[in-house]
Amino acid sequence: MVKKKRKQRGNDMQDNERKLQPETETEAIDPTVEAAEEAQPAEEAAQEAAPTAEELAAAIAKQEEYLNMAQRVQADFDNFRRRNQNVRKEAFDDGARTFATTLLPVIDNLERAIAAAQNSADESLKSGVEMVYRQLVECFEKRGITAIDRLGEPFDPSLENAVMQGTADEGEPGTVCAVFQKGYQMEGMVLRHAMVKVVAE
Numbered sequence: 001m002v003k004k005k006r007k008q009r010g011n012d013m014q015d016n017e018r019k020l021q022p023e024t025e026t027e028a029i030d031p032t033v034e035a036a037e038e039a040q041p042a043e044e045a046a047q048e049a050a051p052t053a054e055e056l057a058a059a060i061a062k063q064e065e066y067l068n069m070a071q072r073v074q075a076d077f078d079n080f081r082r083r084n085q086n087v088r089k090e091a092f093d094d095g096a097r098t099f100a101t102t103l104l105p106v107i108d109n110l111e112r113a114i115a116a117a118q119n120s121a122d123e124s125l126k127s128g129v130e131m132v133y134r135q136l137v138e139c140f141e142k143r144g145i146t147a148i149d150r151l152g153e154p155f156d157p158s159l160e161n162a163v164m165q166g167t168a169d170e171g172e173p174g175t176v177c178a179v180f181q182k183g184y185q186m187e188g189m190v191l192r193h194a195m196v197k198v199v200a201e
């Protein structure tokens with residue numbers, strides 16, 4: 001009886017082990033077949049690796065196209081940056097010229113004050129006005145603003161406005177014999193034309 005129970009237990013354990021094992025058995029792979037499948041002829045591999053002449057020409061053409069495109073983009077960006085710099089400079093110069101033009105009457109009045117103070121006994125007032133005038137002139141010069149003073153020079157309509165005509169005894173014909181109001185220019189551009197008297201030709 002005990003032997004039968006032991007035998008029955010042994011059979012049950014074998015059945016359980018069979019159930020735990022996977023139903024599909026792995027098939028053995030022949031190593032020679034696998035190597036033959038993986039290995040390719042050297043000629044086929046070389047043909048696949050080496051590009052054809054048409055593919056090479058197409059790749060070179062595409063490379064040149066991309067290079068030309070990059071060069072065009074770089075040139076466009078350089079032109080854009082240059083235009084922006086020019087626009088900024090022009091805008092700054094326009095603002096400086098406009099501001100300088102508003103200060104011209106101030107410098108005219110300082111010159112009149114200095115001329116009026118020549119006969120004054122108050123030297124401190126005269127020296128104070130002269131100091132302010134000199135400082136303003138120095139500021140103008142630092143910004144490239146200079147007076148148009150062409151007394152005795154031939155009349156130039158691009159720099160001067162002739163408001164009176166002088167006689168032959170006042171100088172050479174066609175020359176400026178008197179300046180009623182100074183003109184000013186900034187870096188070659190006239191801010192205000194000078195008002196002058198010109199000897200008749």
